Amino acid sequence: MAQMPPIPDRETWPTGLSEQLEPLVRRVLAPNPSPYTFTGTQTYIVGAGREVAVIDPGPNDTGAAGHADTNGAGHVDAILKAVGDARIVAIVCTHTHRDHSPASRPLQAATGAPIIGCAPLALDDDGPRADAAFDADYAPDRVLADGERLSGDGWTLEAVATPGHTSNHLCYSVVESGALFTGDHVMGWSTSVVSPPDGDMADYMASLQKLYDREDRVLYPAHGPQIDNPRQLVRGMLGHRRQRERQIVSLLEDGGSHAIPEFVSAMYKGLDQRLHGAAGRSVLAHLIDLERQGRVAVEDERWMILP
Structure with missing residues (x-):
């Protein structure tokens, strides 16, 4: 987005x-x-x-x-x-x-x-x-x-x-x-x-x-x-989503836990404010996918990397 x-x-x-x-x-x-x-x-x-x-x-x-x-x-x-x-x-x-x-x-x-x-x-x-x-x-x-x-x-x-x-x-x-x-x-x-x-x-x-x-x-x-x-377009979309996942993992590997709005602020610089909520939903979808893979966990709506 x-x-x-x-x-x-x-x-x-x-x-x-x-x-x-x-x-x-x-x-x-x-x-x-x-x-x-x-x-x-x-x-x-x-x-x-x-x-x-x-x-x-x-x-x-x-x-x-x-x-x-x-x-x-x-x-x-x-x-x-x-x-x-x-x-x-x-x-x-x-x-x-x-x-x-x-x-x-x-x-x-x-x-x-x-x-x-x-x-x-x-x-x-x-x-x-x-x-x-x-x-x-x-x-x-x-x-x-x-x-x-x-x-x-x-x-x-x-x-x-x-x-x-x-x-x-x-x-x-x-x-x-x-x-x-x-x-x-x-x-x-x-x-x-x-x-x-x-x-x-x-x-x-x-x-x-x-x-x-x-x-x-x-x-x-x-x-x-x-x-x-x-x-060509679909290949770019696949690459874009993989890049978003890498951004999420990189933010978590830097230490600490993060809430959804913090991911959006870091990942979507310059995004129209009207689209922040939608961006947050897609971030959440990535995090749920990573959680299913056993790579991240969530507590009190804050996400963290698993060792």
Whole structure:
């Protein structure tokens, strides 16, 4: 996690408009920018024929005051406009944070399409992200396992299990084109927050390695620009997380015990204050992983190295 880049202007990232990214993929940006969502949640429409899938329908924004898109309509209305006369045959979610899955319900009510994808997960989140609380009302009609597929007119999506950011996180590959929708697992503008108890650093690292071992052509994250150099970026993310772990161990080896805010102050110099809480959650995830390895211990919320 680095200093948050400035959010681009709305001419560069217009909300509520359908943007063609490649023959089988369109994007509609939700109007929910924040320090954790960057320009907002990107909803993807897969398919160019009579049947389409909608990936990460986003927050439940139906045009409430202060949450309208550039055309004055809500995000669900913008999705329906982008879909046009095609039939939505699947509403697909990567995971169940509130900026990703709640709009699945009004979209299903409007279209009758099934909600398919990640498993439900109702969990209290004591992390710093107001937008990252779990969507306890998410109710899929079908849960996809790793490698399981669903298809429509001219397209096939394959689920790729990527736990770590959340335990129920899935990415989705477009078999015909080599594109991969990565949700919050891999993003080009920021590293993902790994927030215990559901976020797990060991799982996250294994999921990054899983993506590194693949040969996807392009990654479409839920937040920020597309990634045209997938293996290079993922390799850098793996190295970044290993560096963070080395920083933690080095601080502890210098002696004494440390509380989470002390790690953040030492490791994230110049970080936007709004992101300190999220950085602390990822530090905690690293420490829990090191504790499982028998390398550190904690007492009264202060961490120490083990001999």
